[in-house]
Amino acid sequence: MQSFGLAHVEFLAWAALWTVGLSAIAFVGGGLLGFAVALLRVSSNPAARVAAIVYIQIVQGTPLLILLFLIYFGVAVIGFTGVPAILAAGAGLTIYASGFLAEIWRGCIQSVPKTQWEAAECLALTRWQRMTRVILPQALRIATPPTVGFLVQIVKNTSLASVVGFVELAQAGKLINNSIFEPFTIFVTVAVFYFALCFPLSTWSRSLERTLNVSRR
Amino acid sequence: MSAVANPTRAAREDTPRSSQAGAPVVRLHDVHKSFGALKVLDGVSLDVGPGEIAAIIGQSGSGKSTALRCINALETIQQGTIHVCGHAIHDPGLDRRALRRDVGIVFQSYNLFPHLTAEQNIMLAPTCVKGMTKAQARDLARAVLSHVGLAEKAEHYPEQLSGGQQQRVAIARSLAMRPKLMLFDEVTSALDPQLTGEVLKVMENLAREGMTMILVTHEMAFARKVASKVVYMHRGRVWETGTGAMLDDPQTPELRAFIGNGL
Numbered sequence: 433m434q435s436f437g438l439a440h441v442e443f444l445a446w447a448a449l450w451t452v453g454l455s456a457i458a459f460v461g462g463g464l465l466g467f468a469v470a471l472l473r474v475s476s477n478p479a480a481r482v483a484a485i486v487y488i489q490i491v492q493g494t495p496l497l498i499l500l501f502l503i504y505f506g507v508a509v510i511g512f513t514g515v516p517a518i519l520a521a522g523a524g525l526t527i528y529a530s531g532f533l534a535e536i537w538r539g540c541i542q543s544v545p546k547t548q549w550e551a552a553e554c555l556a557l558t559r560w561q562r563m564t565r566v567i568l569p570q571a572l573r574i575a576t577p578p579t580v581g582f583l584v585q586i587v588k589n590t591s592l593a594s595v596v597g598f599v600e601l602a603q604a605g606k607l608i609n610n611s612i613f614e615p616f617t618i619f620v621t622v623a624v625f626y627f628a629l630c631f632p633l634s635t636w637s638r639s640l641e642r643t644l645n646v647s648r649r
Numbered sequence: 650m651s652a653v654a655n656p657t658r659a660a661r662e663d664t665p666r667s668s669q670a671g672a673p674v675v676r677l678h679d680v681h682k683s684f685g686a687l688k689v690l691d692g693v694s695l696d697v698g699p700g701e702i703a704a705i706i707g708q709s710g711s712g713k714s715t716a717l718r719c720i721n722a723l724e725t726i727q728q729g730t731i732h733v734c735g736h737a738i739h740d741p742g743l744d745r746r747a748l749r750r751d752v753g754i755v756f757q758s759y760n761l762f763p764h765l766t767a768e769q770n771i772m773l774a775p776t777c778v779k780g781m782t783k784a785q786a787r788d789l790a791r792a793v794l795s796h797v798g799l800a801e802k803a804e805h806y807p808e809q810l811s812g813g814q815q816q817r818v819a820i821a822r823s824l825a826m827r828p829k830l831m832l833f834d835e836v837t838s839a840l841d842p843q844l845t846g847e848v849l850k851v852m853e854n855l856a857r858e859g860m861t862m863i864l865v866t867h868e869m870a871f872a873r874k875v876a877s878k879v880v881y882m883h884r885g886r887v888w889e890t891g892t893g894a895m896l897d898d899p900q901t902p903e904l905r906a907f908i909g910n911g912l
Contacts, residue, residue: 551760554721555774555826556749565773569764 436617440608447604448625454590454600457522459583462529469534474541491531496592500524504596521593529586536582540575541567577641584630601625673698674830674861675720680729682715689715691885702856703863704876708907712885713865717834721754734829753823754832757839759815761807767794767818768803771825793821797851813844817851833864869896
């Protein structure tokens with residue numbers, strides 16, 4: 433039987449690229465959707481606020497694993513069979529990320545002092561101008577560290593995409609293990625890959641927190 | 650550029666400084682306002698004519714700041730009428746943005762936008778609301794900044810300015826919209842005496858140029874010297890009204906006690 437070697441590491445490296453790709457899809461998709469939900473969440477329209485709250489609660493209250501099952505198998509039940517794994521995994525992670533990013537960003541928007549809204553309002557700015565010219569630029573500064581921090585969660589949670597048959601880092605490790613059965617070596621290597629992806633992100637997040645707090649600009 | 654150079658002097662130089670001339674700029678009639686069970690304004694009536702400087706004084710909790718905020722529709726009232734520069738504030742269909750184009754307000758905590766320079770703070774509303782180009786707005790910003798004595802601070806961020814300088818930028822930001830009425834809500838309360846002095850000087854200049862102003866203040870000396878009308882509020886009511894001289898000869902025991910404690 434073949435033992436763990438360079439070819440396996442190379443296979444894992446390719447799979448790690450898929451992990452990065454899936455993370456990017458989840459972050460961009462979840463970011464766009466989450467931003468829209470965050471805006472609804474702080475909207476002046478009560479119906480929009482309630483809709484956003486319900487969405488966030490449902491997403492945050494559902495395990496990602498179940499979300500992925502629902503999309504992969506659930507969609508088949510209502511007639512769309514053969515959904516590609518990447519689509520199902522991407523959609524599931526997008527929804528997951530949007531639910532959390534919306535809530536993170538809502539907090540950031542609301543942490544901008546009320547007096548800033550008031551000052552902007554008293555200068556005759558429209559609600560949209562107040563939001564885009566006064567509130568969001570300030571919220572962005574507050575939001576950057578926790579957002580980058582959440583990226584780490586997304587990267588690690590892409591490992592759940594293996595349940596819908598998507599071959600990313602964790603699934604690749606399982607595949608190798610099935611053929612050569614050296615679980616300790618293999619999964620330590622997989623863990624090192626995850627760490628190599630996540631550590632720079634969390635370091636970046638911490639340094640952003642420092643620099644953005646020092647200067648208020 | 651000469652029109653911009655003196656942004657507050659909008660053909661109002663020869664306006665007589667008394668409430669008798671012309672319709673009042675601000676008219677409150679029997680205004681009632683409660684926060685829950687707490688009655689804050691209990692039948693306030695007040696007229697401020699063009700070019701008048703009205704100083705509202707009183708203890709904390711007397712309703713003076715609330716009255717000022719009602720004038721700018723930052724608070725809604727439960728009863729009574731308020732007319733400001735032709736806008737009916739009590740009307741649920743009030744066009745708030747039109748009102749805010751006519752009325753400038755300066756707050757105790759400055760409320761400058763921290764992510765923008767002094768100049769950008771001032772340029773924001775003229776470009777967004779009045780459709781000025783960036784170049785026009787920058788000229789205007791420079792003009793109002795030199796008007797408050799801060800021409801050289803245009804590129805500074807608020808955090809790089811002292812409290813007094815921030816407050817003067819805030820005044821300049823309001824002036825850039827060429828309001829017909831300026832409201833000042835305890836604008837020197839967060840400042841030390843020296844910085845208070847520089848802000849009051851700017852306000853005094855504005856008064857001299859004919860700006861209609863309502864200020865909520867604890868600066869009795871300033872009220873006595875600059876205000877054409879002093880309004881003493883107590884328990885949500887206008888308790889005593891007069892000129893600055895009223896402060897030397899209070900008619901009610903409450904005002905007498907207030908002045909005794911305050912000076």
